[in-house]
Amino acid sequence: MTPLPPGSTIGILGGGQLGRMLAAAAARLGFDVAVLDPEPDCPASRVCARHLLADYDDPAALEALAGVCSVVTVEFENVPASALEILLAHGAPVAPGPRALSTAQDRVEEKTFLNAAGAPTVDFRPASTEQEAADAAAALGGRVLIKTRRDGYDGKGQAWAASAQDAAGVFRSLGSRPVIVEAPAAFRRELSIIAARSWDGAMAAFPLAENRHQDGILRRSSAPARVEPARAREAEDISRKVLAALDYVGVIGIELFELQDGGLLVNEIAPRVHNSGHWTQDGTTVDQFEQHIRAIAGWPLGAVDARARVEMENLLGEDVLQWPAIVAEPNARLHLYGKREARAGRKMGHVNRVFPLKV
Incomplete structure (x- = not known):
């Protein structure tokens, strides 16, 4: 793809918090953003140039989106893959493509694909x-x-x-x-790698994050994770195989199990920016959101080296009411999503606590 000039319009299917942060990153680079989402007051609708209020599979809305956008992406993997096919039929480039979504939407297809690509699973x-x-x-x-x-x-x-x-x-x-x-995985901890691939096949991967879940929801990520160099190389090799096999464009999140013997298994892939990559907003020069916009816009991928150690904590439900104390912490960076109602288990924001990077 010829690099899109600033002033071009980028489309996003999905207007939740990931769409909001993608839109903010795109705006900072000079792009306009059009979001298609069925919720009238979705978080991204308040930070984008245009909000198309429609279902994701609405043919007329998809045609309208294709007509104003130079490229269209997604903020979450449960957008119907058929929506991307409609956009392609109207001449709009999409990144990632429909195969990535359809693969991630079916857990059997996902693990079958991963094994075929040389990425081991349970x-x-x-x-x-x-x-x-x-x-x-x-x-x-x-x-x-x-x-x-x-x-x-x-x-x-x-x-x-x-x-x-x-x-x-x-x-x-x-x-x-x-x-x-x-089958259960005898793992000692959960890791993830956030990687990106551009239209020309160039790839870049951020340092690994170590993740802790509670009731199936990510609560904390610490990055860069303390891992042996061989494990980091293994994770990067897995990301290269997955991205190449999907002919992927954009950022992908890959969740990993580190086994007791040190080996890695892939738990699942997320064809989008990922919760465990939020640490990059305050830990790397170019974060995962800008990296995704760079990739889909045909710009060079940015630097992925860590310049700080970050502990990311999700704020669920009424955790968000702690914001006055959080903003008073000298090393805390608060990121709120603009959601109107705090419900139990709902992701309302996150905080990145930033520390010097130890050498």
């Missing part, structure tokens, strides 16, 4: 009936994690089965929908 089986779920659990050793194949996020749509006998009941509790049955 062993798994698909199941569409109670008996198939029980048989899969038995084949994988009894204790398994069962997840709906589609539509799960932040710990939703998944549950543990203690044995093959319990698997049928778990299958029913998840709505008797098609599932993936996963």
Whole structure:
């Protein structure tokens, strides 16, 4: 792609907090942003040049978006892949492409793709009936994690089965929908890597982050993670394989398990900017949001070296009421999403606590 000049319009499907931060990064680089989102008061609508109020699969809205944008991206992976096909049919470049979304939207397809690309995962089986779920659990050793194949996020749509006998009941509790049955991973910690690829195939990866989850929701990320150089190289190699296999353009988040023996398994991919990459806003010269805009706009990728150590904490629900104390901390940078209502478990913002980088 010929680099887009400042003043071009970038489209974003999705107007949540990630869309808001992408729009802010694009505006700082001189781009206008058009957001398509079905919520009339979505967070991104208040920081963009234009808000198209419509469903993601609305043909007329997608045609209108294609007509005003030089490139269109997504803020979350559950946008229908068919929406990107419609945009492409109207001549709008899209990044990432529909294959990345459709792969990430189905957990069986995702893990099948990862294994084919040379990115190892836990062993798994698909199941569409109670008996198939029980048989899969038995084949994988009894204790398994069962997840709906589609539509799960932040710990939703998944549950543990203690044995093959319990698997049928778990299958029913998840709505008797098609599932993936996963063997447990004997991991010592959860890591993630945020990587980017441009239209010409150039790639860059930020340092790894170490992540802590609670009730399936990311609570804290610390970066750069303290890892052996060999682990960092292994994670970067995984990101290169995934990005190349998808012919991906933009930023991707790849969640990893570090095993007891030090090896890495891929848990899942997120074809978008990622919560565990928020530390880059205050820890690197070019953060993940600007990096994504650079990549999809055909600009050179930015520097990814850490210039500070950052501890990122998500503010969930009424955690956001702590903002007066947070802004009084000398090393804290507060990032709020402009959401009107604080609900339990809802991501309202995050705080980056910044410390000197130890050499």
